[in-house]
Amino acid sequence: MSEPQSSAARLPGAPGFNLFHYASPQTFYPLAGRLLWPCWLLAAALCAIGLYIGFFVAPTDATQGDSYRIIFIHVPAAWMSMVVYLAMAFWCIVGLIFNTRLSFMMSSALAPTGALWAFVALWTGALWGKPTWGTYWVWDARLTSELILFFLYCGYMALQAAIDDPRRADRAGALIAIVGAVNVPIIYFSVKWWNTLHQGASVSLTAAPTMATTMLWGMLVMALAAWAYTVGAALLRVRAIMIERERHTDWVRQLAQGGGSRT
Amino acid sequence: MLSVFATVLRRDLLLAWRRRADVLTALGFFLLVTSLFPLGVGPEPEQLAQIAAGVMWVAALLATLLSVTRLFESDEADGTLEQMLLSVEPLAVIVLAKVCAYWLLTGLPLVLIAPLIALQFSLSPQETGIVCATLLIGTPTLSLLGAVGAALTLGLRGGGALIALLVLPLYVPVLIFGAGAVDRWRAGLDVDGNFALLGACLLVSLAVAPLASAAALRIAQD
Amino acid sequence: MLSVFATVLRRDLLLAWRRRADVLTALGFFLLVTSLFPLGVGPEPEQLAQIAAGVMWVAALLATLLSVTRLFESDEADGTLEQMLLSVEPLAVIVLAKVCAYWLLTGLPLVLIAPLIALQFSLSPQETGIVCATLLIGTPTLSLLGAVGAALTLGLRGGGALIALLVLPLYVPVLIFGAGAVDRWRAGLDVDGNFALLGACLLVSLAVAPLASAAALRIAQD
């Protein structure tokens, strides 16, 4: 019994190229550990600020009253659910091209968080729908495609769980992640392509914002908090995956003998 | 006899545990089908509430149909079925244990998730209660009848579709009594009759299906 | 390349001919589901006509889902798949041939029988025409996407249900465009958009699915 050798080390020209230095688990593991706490702290701080703006600074909406304040959770969650999926697909493509184990680990580490965001977006959207549309759920294009996104996350995780061999699990999952990425633009543009109940995009880089500045700030701060949380959660999970997958390698054994020094 | 029942039950549950995804995905299938129908049919809430019970029942039926094919398949392929036929224990008991495990893994979760789906279709609490109760009595019947179909088509080509053809006619009464209960309740009629009939279906299939499946398996092996 | 396509196509058709029941039963399944639905939902003609397109589409989708699982299964079990992977011919072409045969055997008969079912739901001739046309363009897409799911889940536990979870999300757009066409036509809107989108789905999956399936098969065999 001995450890499979690092595939990153076999990359042509890998030793000279700096970026690949962190492409191998044993170098990335301590880095991830160091990044962990800053991420958590940032997430907590931004979340506090964002919620403060959202609930105390932002004005009450003329038509919707206070129920609109769900927006401060709903929109960041919806954004993150799409971003995380794209990130997963990105890591899978990197993994397939460069054959780095770490990229696949990143991808599987991101999936549960992405699923969580998709679920939160669906949940808050449904709660919001009751007061505004009079129903929790309608079969509108955006809602449906967001639901599909959630199922894609579930499918990705179920597929990986069903395969024992990590290599095969990685590659099969990658296929789903990449093919499913088609869904993300559909979610984003659905409000444009079909005329639906759901709100169109009101935040855009090119046009002037159509909502109150404080609302916008609250949303953006919350979005940053969600980013920080996502990065933190992904790093935490990727560390766990690394340990679990490489538990028979020397560096993990040394880590275990080193008395759990985390960084 | 009891011990072989317990062992086979435990064995099938353990096998399913090894394939956790299986249990989750059977559920996922049910969820998806019930979500697909509104998509196909159109989103008017009243119309949806009208057809909700029907859709949930059809989905449960299809979820069973889709998975019951595999009830004996793997045991046949690897030769375990031969060993079951050769066992000193009665084959019907082994079959019953397999069906129980199957229902616990596919029928029960579906009954448990049903209230959520009823919510999605905006059913009232009473209607939800009735749908779930009919599913609770009805799904074991579906599993038992499915087992007969699975045993009959074992080793035949055509598999899934052929099973559907054999078993669906038997499923129809269950479907009618089950899905009909909510409609009767809505119409202000009483639903005891439906429950009694569903119960009778369950009892009859409980008595007949294991024996019939066992017989079919013996024939399939010859 | 063409010759291997023709051979594999012929081979799969011949295999199906040896198991004639298969072809009949896929059809039978479609017929049964579409007949079950009125049973579950209640027999008011207007309501039925309302949901007819949706029901037929969902039934087609499920018929595909139910049978596509087996697309590579038997070739995997007896080792033929290994030989296909080792062939000098491109694997994607072989996969495409298999999908074509599959569609000819399950999709096409279903399109051909659809007018009969439309009659049963009392659709008008124009509506019937639209439903059949959408099915004709849509079912090949379903087969192609199903092949990717089948390849991905080959040999895995979870089988049918796992495929459903993976593939249904991709089926949903097809379903929406397909089933939506009749509704739009009824509402007096034009349906060209739906057909264009269905055509686009078909072209995209024709280009992507064989390659993706081939990749998935290689992964599965490793």
Place this chain on the structure above:
Amino acid sequence: MADAADTPMLSARALSCARGRVRLFAGLDLAVRPGELLQVAGGNGTGKTSLLRILCGLSEAEAGELMWRARPVREVRDDWKAGLLYLGHRNAVKDDFTPLENLRFSAAIAGEALDADRALRALVDIGLRTRLDVATRNLSQGQRRRVALARLLCGTRAALWLLDEPFTALDAAAVAQLAGAIAAHVRGGGAVIYTTHQPVDIDVPTRACVNLDDYAC
């Protein structure tokens, strides 16, 4: 009377077997007594597997009579079933279980209790010590066969073993070990009917051979 050494454990009279439109053999008489080893020989397709499946009741003969301890099998179906153990071409192991789980469940299905210790010992004896916690799907061809054969090593109630090509896929060491186990069972008063195409040395006092080539139609 049942265990008297001269009462055949299993005997068949005028057995014939047809598959499709072909009759494979006819007029086959055969008997196996306690302490006897019987090889069923014959070329490919002469009906060895078919014969073994008839002898254990998985298929029915076209004609002929089958006796368990000198009584027609119809009358003593339960004794007959309890008295034999059949291992076919297929291994009857579940890919998702570990070898130990497979061994215990297959004993349980046959209706025999098997304690974990004994099962474990059998698996270690048969050379799977380093693969005890690997799912059977990941084992090699020969290792799977060993999982199935481990049942023979951990003591079974069955007096008669019916083994269809037990030596396939096994390496030389495993073949020798299995031959030893068969010999021990036979010497202990059991009986074994087996088929094989490999020349294997099994060290028992009495051995008989039925060559199906002689009964071909």
Place this chain on the structure above:
Amino acid sequence: MADAADTPMLSARALSCARGRVRLFAGLDLAVRPGELLQVAGGNGTGKTSLLRILCGLSEAEAGELMWRARPVREVRDDWKAGLLYLGHRNAVKDDFTPLENLRFSAAIAGEALDADRALRALVDIGLRTRLDVATRNLSQGQRRRVALARLLCGTRAALWLLDEPFTALDAAAVAQLAGAIAAHVRGGGAVIYTTHQPVDIDVPTRACVNLDDYAC
């Protein structure tokens, strides 16, 4: 240059193979030249099947390099694929087809044309004359194996045969015949890599043996 007798047809350098968390072998060098017969030996589970699957590209090695006629296989993937024929544990025959149909379709899938006459002759040669119109599902274990092996008898473009336990389930006559076919292929300038647990006599001038027991980790 390609066919010079001293250029190895297929060679491997420093091959290692891991399955799950176990490394099966490492640092394996191997080369087979035209006119050579190479046996891969080793106990059950030492990685013979895994090695053969790596050599034909069905799985990937953990490390090491594979060369086809002295060039890395990555560069000559098509030649490599066209040059070899792999027969595994599984027969790759369809239960519903007759032997003849099976033979023709499997040649076609591999990308070789095969006329009916030649295929028929191969099947008759291998002893299936009386079973030509029986569906393969009804054949015995050994007869199915023969259907798969018939491909070797009807001439194939492949210069290198990779045979995983080709002799299982065959009776003595069929084993001798297959050994003859292998010998003929090798003498004709082809090469064969095979595994077996049965001692079989193959009459060729040069034969080599790699024992995986020696490379175990």
